[in-house]
Amino acid sequence: xxxxxxxxxxxxxxxxxxxxxxxxxxxxxxxxxxxxxxxxxxxxxxxxxxxxxxxxxxxxxxxxxxxxxxxxxxxxxxxxxxxxxxxxxxxxxxxxxxxxxxxxxxxxxxxxxxxxxxxxxxxxxxxxxxxxxxxxxxxxxxxxxxxxxxxxxxxxxxxxxxxxxxxxxxxxxxxxxxxxxxxxxxxxxxxxxxxxxxxxxxxxxxxxxxxxxxxxxxxxxxxxxxxxxxxxxxxxxxxxxxxxxxxxxxxxxxxxxxxx
Numbered sequence: 001x002x003x004x005x006x007x008x009x010x011x012x013x014x015x016x017x018x019x020x021x022x023x024x025x026x027x028x029x030x031x032x033x034x035x036x037x038x039x040x041x042x043x044x045x046x047x048x049x050x051x052x053x054x055x056x057x058x059x060x061x062x063x064x065x066x067x068x069x070x071x072x073x074x075x076x077x078x079x080x081x082x083x084x085x086x087x088x089x090x091x092x093x094x095x096x097x098x099x100x101x102x103x104x105x106x107x108x109x110x111x112x113x114x115x116x117x118x119x120x121x122x123x124x125x126x127x128x129x130x131x132x133x134x135x136x137x138x139x140x141x142x143x144x145x146x147x148x149x150x151x152x153x154x155x156x157x158x159x160x161x162x163x164x165x166x167x168x169x170x171x172x173x174x175x176x177x178x179x180x181x182x183x184x185x186x187x188x189x190x191x192x193x194x195x196x197x198x199x200x201x202x203x204x205x206x207x208x209x210x211x212x213x214x215x216x217x218x219x220x221x222x223x224x225x226x227x228x229x230x231x232x233x234x235x236x237x238x239x240x241x242x243x244x245x246x247x248x249x250x251x252x253x254x255x256x257x258x259x260x
Contacts, residue, residue: 003061003069007078010070011046026076027101032109033076043075048084051092051128060092064100071104076113076119083117090124098135105150111183118150123157133168134156140172145181152176152187159195166195166202177210189214 014036023038039047050245052058058066066081088094093101093152101122108114117250155169173188192214196203200216207214 001058003066006051006066007069010051010078010081011037011073011075012105014043018077018183019041023092028233030110033074034079035073036193037075039077041247045084047090048081051081052088052117052186053086053133058089060094060097062090064088067104068100071107074123076110079108079110079113080116083113083121087120087124087259090121091128092114093125095125095129095132098132101125102135102139103199105146106144108146111146111149114146114150115137115153115187118153119156122150126158127161130158130165131167133165137172140176145184148176148179148181149184152184152191156191156194158165159191160198163198166199169195170206183202188212203247232242 017040018038019040020038022040023036026036026038063085067086070078070082079143083104101117104117105114108117126136136151136154139147140155142151144150151172155172159165159169169191176184176188179185189212192203192207192212193216196214196216203214204216206212
């Protein structure tokens with residue numbers, strides 16, 4: 001795989017599909033040193049899917065090296081393709097790769113990329129390797145907002161997958177509740193909502209104790225009980241009788257006619 005050639009082809013493709021107006025709007029909105037080509041999310045996802053299909057034998061080392069190359073371009077769309085590739089093949093990653101992923105986070109200037117990287121790449125890694133919870137606690141204690149948010153976002157998949165993991169989340173999350181970062185606090189509430197299906201009682205207790213607003217899943221309503229006297233199929237004897245009455249009258253009339 002020729003990294004320089006693949007990167008050049010990706011840039012040409014995404015630039016051709018990009019919108020200068022969208023590129024300018026994103027640049028103004030985010031105000032970062034990152035370059036924008038103006039390609040939409042669908043174009044980015046399709047480019048990543050095609051790249052993965054063209055290189056089905058790409059292994060862990062080659063994948064991480066190529067993503068590093070894309071990241072160094074400082075082009076939003078190329079970085080996004082790299083993260084999509086990591087998310088698609090997160091199963092290849094090993095605990096030793098966390099240092100590499102942390103470096104990408106620390107250098108991320110766009111929160112949407114950091115969110116995808118934390119939730120769908122690092123989260124998969126932590127789900128497979130519980131010992132990495134200690135690194136999430138380290139992220140939570142960091143001074144960088146992007147790492148603190150990543151600690152919470154990367155907890156989502158491990159919490160959903162493990163019914164005994166909630167105390168680990170509480171340990172890293174409690175110190176973060178007082179941090180004045182709106183995105184961080186939103187990430188905490190979103191995670192609690194996602195975890196409610198697996199950790200319902202624990203989430204309720206946590207939310208009540210710290211005054212968090214969490215949307216809990218609604219309980220499925222049971223079937224209403226049948227009314228007394230209702231027959232099979234939900235029809236009462238009285239209604240059955242009323243339905244049979246015309247037929248009985250007709251039969252009696254036929255009998256009288258035959259007797260005459």
